[in-house]
Amino acid sequence: MDLGYFDEVARLVGVLGLKITQNGELLAHQAWDEECRRNIYSATKSVTAVAVGFAVREGLLSLDEKLTDAFADRLPETVGENLAKATVRDLLTMCLGQGDAQLMAAQRPLYRERDWVKLALALPFPYAPGEKFVYSNVGPYLAGVLVQRRAKCGLTEYLTPRLFEPLGITRPAWETDPFGREFGAGGLLLTLSELHEFGLFCLQRGEYKGKRLLNAEWFDECFKKQGAGPYGYLFWLGEHDSVRIDGKYCQLSVLFPDKNAAITVVAECRHPDVLMRAIHDSLWPQLA
Numbered sequence: 001m002d003l004g005y006f007d008e009v010a011r012l013v014g015v016l017g018l019k020i021t022q023n024g025e026l027l028a029h030q031a032w033d034e035e036c037r038r039n040i041y042s043a044t045k046s047v048t049a050v051a052v053g054f055a056v057r058e059g060l061l062s063l064d065e066k067l068t069d070a071f072a073d074r075l076p077e078t079v080g081e082n083l084a085k086a087t088v089r090d091l092l093t094m095c096l097g098q099g100d101a102q103l104m105a106a107q108r109p110l111y112r113e114r115d116w117v118k119l120a121l122a123l124p125f126p127y128a129p130g131e132k133f134v135y136s137n138v139g140p141y142l143a144g145v146l147v148q149r150r151a152k153c154g155l156t157e158y159l160t161p162r163l164f165e166p167l168g169i170t171r172p173a174w175e176t177d178p179f180g181r182e183f184g185a186g187g188l189l190l191t192l193s194e195l196h197e198f199g200l201f202c203l204q205r206g207e208y209k210g211k212r213l214l215n216a217e218w219f220d221e222c223f224k225k226q227g228a229g230p231y232g233y234l235f236w237l238g239e240h241d242s243v244r245i246d247g248k249y250c251q252l253s254v255l256f257p258d259k260n261a262a263i264t265v266v267a268e269c270r271h272p273d274v275l276m277r278a279i280h281d282s283l284w285p286q287l288a
Contacts, residue, residue: 038189040266047163132228143234144182241256
């Protein structure tokens with residue numbers, strides 16, 4: 001694969017590593033810096049979506065379960081109409097019903113309330129679930145907490161035999177909340193290659209190296225528009241029918257199911273639009 005133009009862009013915008021796989025063949029692997037574990041930021045959300053998928057399969061939770069039942073012990077004194085309608089499904093779509101983003105990176109160190117579940121559920125719900133797309137960390141955080149509650153262990157422990165070990169990922173570090181629970185909305189550390197293998201697992205809809213780890217139907221739902229935004233279940237939907245695992249500063253695994261291809265990037269990029277254009281305009285046309 002010709003990386004000429006992409007290489008120019010990569011050096012300008014701070015790309016650190018690139019991997020491209022199509023039909024099981026590694027087409028490109030380029031490093032602009034050493035490969036080490038880095039914070040993948042909100043790309044973590046897609047890992048949490050997979051954790052929810054395993055929990056649903058195992059009967060630990062239901063997407064139709066009301067949040068007022070799932071978190072009955074952490075509800076505010078007055079439960080409004082929109083919170084009363086919200087379900088576990090709404091935690092995955094960025095259409096929970098809240099009006100602004102919360103639990104974001106710059107906010108988390110400043111909260112005086114240490115119980116972020118209680119804090120999150122006490123926030124205003126000015127919209128009905130599904131009505132308005134608001135990108136926020138509240139939904140995936142609560143989803144991750146619910147999996148941990150029901151599984152009676154942390155997300156890392158839960159995912160190790162189900163996902164991490166089969167993908168060859170040895171116990172990654174993961175940011176936690178004040179009570180020590182892994183933060184389902186961000187803060188997972190992976191290498192370029194580990195993120196790429198996760199992307200390939202998702203591209204193959206839960207199959208990895210010929211072994212079925214999670215049911216394909218879960219990925220059909222994750223990759224389908226859910227709610228009011230360009231979003232499935234904690235996966236972004238993009239041009240060329242792509243599905244995107246996406247973290248701050250361009251920690252990306254861009255999946256092209258129609259071409260059976262995954263393009264994974266780790267970066268320190270403050271110009272995501274420029275990088276995404278280079279992926280779609282330079283790399284995507286070279287995929288047969």
